[in-house]
Amino acid sequence: MKIYDFKGFANPARVRIAVAEKGLTDQIEFVHVDLPNGAHRTPEFFAKNPSGTVPVLELDDGTTISECTAITVYLDHVQGESTLTGRNGKERAIVHMMQRRAEAELMDALGTYFHHATPGLGAEIELYQNREWGEKNLKRAMAGMHYLNQVLSRQPYLAGESFSMVDITAFAGLGLADFLKIDVPDTLTNLQAWRARVAARPSIAASQA
Ligand SMILES: N[C@@H](CCC(=O)N[C@@H](CS)C(=O)NCC(=O)O)C(=O)O
Incomplete structure (x- = not known):
């Protein structure tokens, strides 16, 4: 592959x-x-x-x-049990619901901020930019962080009891926030603690090697 x-x-x-x-x-x-x-x-x-x-x-x-x-x-689904996307219908439904939220409210919102309110990928690539739309999406991303923090007040991972692709999406979203020099507010203690736990997974270091 x-x-x-x-x-x-x-x-x-x-x-x-x-x-x-x-x-x-x-x-x-x-x-x-x-x-x-x-x-x-x-x-x-x-x-x-x-x-x-x-x-x-x-x-x-x-x-x-x-x-x-x-x-x-x-x-x-290439090998072994499906651990990231749900093991049964209910888990799959919740993973996909939360995945959509992690994308729309954090990853994609920050992506829109990057493309519209910063130089993005450069003038040759960013042929249309709308700073106001970019800034609006930054606000959406900050609200998204607060929402994810709230979810993590009642469960260890974003789709429930086990690590899933939703955690991957949100973790990578916060990586984009770092790149954009956008801090996760200190008040979001559940999100901060969850981030540290995810960062310690061997897959994170392996993916960056
Ligand atoms: N929804 C897409 C988003 C992919 C995406 O936006 N990738 C960025 C890199 S992080 C890209 O290729 N951007 C190129 C561009 O915007 O011209 C996915 O889940 O794969």
Whole structure:
């Protein structure tokens, strides 16, 4: 299998953590896509992912799967038990509900702030920017952090009792916040404690190696 990505970027980080969690590192060839130089805006790359984003998983039969959630679902079913995306219908439903919230309220909101209210990927790539929309999304992301903190007041992980892809999404989202020099407020003690616990998982160090 191949994964087209850009090491260190937030969404690629989500899939790299999932790969490490599932013990699949040896089965993947990572292919660097030079986003700042527009390598994801070519006809060849659009054929793999019409959205022009990384990561993209390419299976040995040529099938291409984009969107971190879909990629993680696939990786979670390659071998062994599905540990990241729910073990039964109820768990799967809750994981997907919370995954959507972690994306919309944190990861994607910060991504929109990055693309609209900062230089983003550079003038060649950011052809339309709307600073007000970017700033509005920063407010949304801060509210998202408060929401996640509240969820963590009643359970150890974002989808319940066990670690899941939702924790990966939110952890990578906070990594993007760091990159953007946006602090997690000190008052969000549940989120801070959860972050430290997730950071200690071997998959985090392995995904950054
Ligand atoms: N919803 C997508 C988001 C992917 C995404 O936005 N990736 C960023 C890198 S972190 C990207 O490729 N951006 C390229 C661009 O915006 O031109 C997913 O889950 O994979």
